Amino acid sequence: MVDNLTIAIDAMGGDQAPGIVVDGISKVLESEAGIRFLVFGHKDKLEPLLEPLSYSKAFLEFVHTDSFVAMDAKPAQALRQRENTSLWAAIKSVKDEQAHAVVSAGNTGALMAMSRYCLGTLPGITRPAISAIWPTVSGPSIVLDVGANIDTSAQQLVEFAIMGSACARVLFGKDQPTVGLLNVGSEDVKGHDDVREASAILKENKLGLNFIGFIEGNGIAFGAADVVVTDGFTGNIALKTAEGMAKMLAQELRSSLSLNLMTKLGAMLSMSGLNNFKKKVDPNESNGAPLLGLNGLVIKSHGGTDGAGYANAISTASRLAQNDFTNRVINSVRNLNERMPASSESTDSDAAETNGSTPQQQSLAVSS
């Protein structure tokens, strides 16, 4: 257990920030979970929202920051203009060991760029990845990368498998989480060179991962693998396509149940079932995805989440911090890396540590 667990909050990040952020914090404060908050944002926006809350100073410290990162800012530009932004200050508090984790619902590309720059990349990891926690019929899975790396080599796909596996061990408490490579078919000949080469490396089984081979898109929602590995382009599009589909279906279901008096009455009677359904499939319920491969715990919340969803992202951060997530991932990655075939690509962990270097913009093509 971590004493005085502290979570840094980028209060200015999110489609409806800082309103829903403060709403999320207040829900956690009310639950008396004992979590301490370090909240970064502009005083003109935050003080009127924080004032009505009845919290002990011991549980919430507010730090004024002049500026913030716009949701549509380019990552490289955000990184250049990082000083005095709430996002940078929040990440830096993790680096300075003032907080155990940082949560942001802001610009994903900027969050990744600043986190890499400030916290550095784990030894042996070429590039960090953004994971998504995906609800399935048999509990959540981890899907990565969902947008940090547009062009992904076979070696990087293997690194994603390592990071995702380490993450699933901590997050789901499974000793040997299953790992699947997303592809257009399950046979060895399917897919492009990188995905086939990654499969060949993983099949050698020198890493000790529980690799189950290729899985197809329709397997994700049915829990075909605990860890679903793919490149950031495909992962981002698959994730958003599924989210759009789920949102469309929810909208059509609502309108179909308001068709007439009879269907409305029926919907009222079915309310407990419908709420049960909503709870199972609402992305807010599993909100909060860790960025993987960093020397520090960074949690991305959905940009469009509500207060309850933001509170869930804080819970995820708290659970991972309590379980010493970062060190366990570091150890797990180190153990696995020792068994990995040598890579011809250099890691950027040193570069990221060096003040002044800028992570390549090309890899940070995630939308906010």
Next chain:
Amino acid sequence: MVDNLTIAIDAMGGDQAPGIVVDGISKVLESEAGIRFLVFGHKDKLEPLLEPLSYSKAFLEFVHTDSFVAMDAKPAQALRQRENTSLWAAIKSVKDEQAHAVVSAGNTGALMAMSRYCLGTLPGITRPAISAIWPTVSGPSIVLDVGANIDTSAQQLVEFAIMGSACARVLFGKDQPTVGLLNVGSEDVKGHDDVREASAILKENKLGLNFIGFIEGNGIAFGAADVVVTDGFTGNIALKTAEGMAKMLAQELRSSLSLNLMTKLGAMLSMSGLNNFKKKVDPNESNGAPLLGLNGLVIKSHGGTDGAGYANAISTASRLAQNDFTNRVINSVRNLNERMPASSESTDSDAAETNGSTPQQQSLAVSS
């Protein structure tokens, strides 16, 4: 209008063929749509199923074929062993002008390989594509490629835009269907080289397409574009991921509405609304996707469809044939091609016409 509209049927293709195929045919016969069928399959399987049907000889002709293509056969292997298969005979009947279109719920890779080989590729088209008809809140969209081409160049993405646009004109009756390129963000800097280069070509607007720029995955289900263009790897995974998500949600909804007596009663009262919902989102309702870029009309049905879904695929084939789909696409592609910047890649239409040549296996990586 086409006189004596004839549809060739590969009765042995599909997860539950030939049962659901004959079921679909009998539904269409009962509707007295005036469609004539040319049914290919093994007599031991087909005759017992066809015998109980009361149909006039004028509307159904059965042709025995010794062999069939297995759902998991490799496309190149299927092509080598094509003789005497129901799939090949059905496609060939279109080439020989005995049928106006062919429908198969069988092995997609083999269907594409044989269609290319038998019918040939349209002039100016490097490779044909598999389209999917995608239900959205504002009517169906066309998404392509969903699996015929794993590695896709910028030039090919532009060709998909041309073919998809031509298809949407005929299928949706829209003069200027909107065309969007699937990407991880909407800004020009987003995505990999091929998608950015394709966007630059489409933006020059020399083709006269109604190109609206990049769209993201969550836009598909909301009808962000009439034609959604992407490479076959991403498209296949996005399609299957969304299908898996929809199937999972339907399953969870059913189980949530059977929670207790109250929810069951509510579901009964809401039945008309729930049926309305099912009708709107059931993939069987929009079953039947044309393969694009071929000198002939080839319709792919979902492999796992039921009789009603198969009947819908036949209806799609019939509607497209009635509307002289292939010639309209040919003309539309020709008009657009005349305005297209010269490509350095050769087309394979000549090769496909020459007997003995084998389309490259690498591009036919679609699962059945």
